């Protein structure tokens with residue numbers, strides 16, 4: 001949740017990136033851990049929970065629906081599950097903050113409850129499209145009113161008898177898929193979701209880990225209503241999307257050699273690794289076992305010159321949150337990089353194609369926008385300037401990376417929302433070598 005206070009960063013060229021870096025827990029997994037452990041029978045302990053505002057907003061919402069969640073120390077939660085039908089009506093609107101994930105997953109989960117709820121969000125979330133979940137949920141029998149134009153708030157009417165469906169989603173979105181699966185827990189019969197491109201499968205994996213029968217494979221998931229979830233301890237892996245800023249920065253800054261510890265390597269998240277390697281990056285990956293059912297690896301990233309490429313459309317969904325950082329890499333690569341099939345970027349916390357194109361141009365790069373992507377002309381010697389992050393955490397962090405390559409200082413406006421996904425980014429970035437301070 002944005003505090004309303006505007007904070008800026010002044011970022012500038014620092015030192016080559018060095019050392020061992022531990023990035024915080026995965027945001028997607030942290031949301032789902034709160035939701036599913038709350039609905040389980042018994043007590044679950046969550047370790048590596050992301051202390052970011054998005055996941056904490058979800059946590060606060062479940063507390064308000066009667067779930068006891070203890071926080072013995074940072075990154076730890078003890079969740080006293082109240083069973084699949086145990087949630088209680090909250091005493092007012094539920095605030096999802098900045099989190100599309102929180103709101104869309106909850107739309108599905110709350111559609112199956114016996115009581116009414118209202119979901120609200122901050123200024124950015126209040127502009128994001130919700131019909132992508134409310135329309136298919138309506139086909140299951142859910143009754144959800146949106147604001148004018150299909151945006152939040154969502155007024156969810158409880159007491160609907162949900163019916164399973166077999167549906168092919170229009171957009172490749174793990175949030176849409178997860179909303180339907182969570183509604184499917186409460187539906188009569190079978191819910192089947194087919195996707196145009198496979199998306200992250202954390203909801204499916206965690207349902208399975210907590211004992212709900214589910215069948216899934218890339219681009220496909222099927223479950224039926226009427227089972228129960230059993231509490232289980234959950235170890236949250238480090239967030240690949242947070243690691244991505246350091247992977248790109250270390251690749252770009254000459255002399256860098258950095259190690260990232262035990263990063264979550266779910267194949268539906270690591271598209272950026274493939275794309276950066278195609279561009280010439282030097283990323284060494286050492287598998288380090290599993291954490292919470294997810295493969296994790298130690299990554300060693302050394303500086304390497306990059307060349308522009310056409311980003312394969314097949315990787316787009318697997319790197320959807322990494323495009324802001326990729327745009328920076330592309331601006332500093334030799335030659336042109338083309339991005340297509342990424343129209344989803346226009347409906348994230350900001351229009352990420354437009355905010356990145358505008359910001360990079362302000363630093364002297366040449367970027368042409370297209371409706372579903374951009375052409376980024378490389379070979380840029382970035383200069384200093386002023387950037388508006390539009391309150392978008394990933395834009396703010398991407399320009400902190402860009403500033404490590406620029407000739408002058410970069411003022412990055414409105415960075416408070418970095419705390420939604422990556423609290424402590426600035427301290428870790430300074431530890432790695434970044435020139436970065438509040439201004």
Ligand SMILES: O=C(O)C1=C[C@@H](OP(=O)(O)O)[C@@H](O)[C@H](O)C1
Nearest residue numbers: 028101172173174175176320321
């Ligand atoms: O399911 C999730 O946890 C997420 C899915 C993605 O959104 P879409 O599914 O809408 O693409 C991603 O952008 C977001 O950061 C987290």
Ligand SMILES: C=C(OP(=O)(O)O)C(=O)O
Nearest residue numbers: 098099100101102321348
């Ligand atoms: C798009 C993002 O998150 P959400 O949709 O949950 O707001 C993100 O973290 O980049």
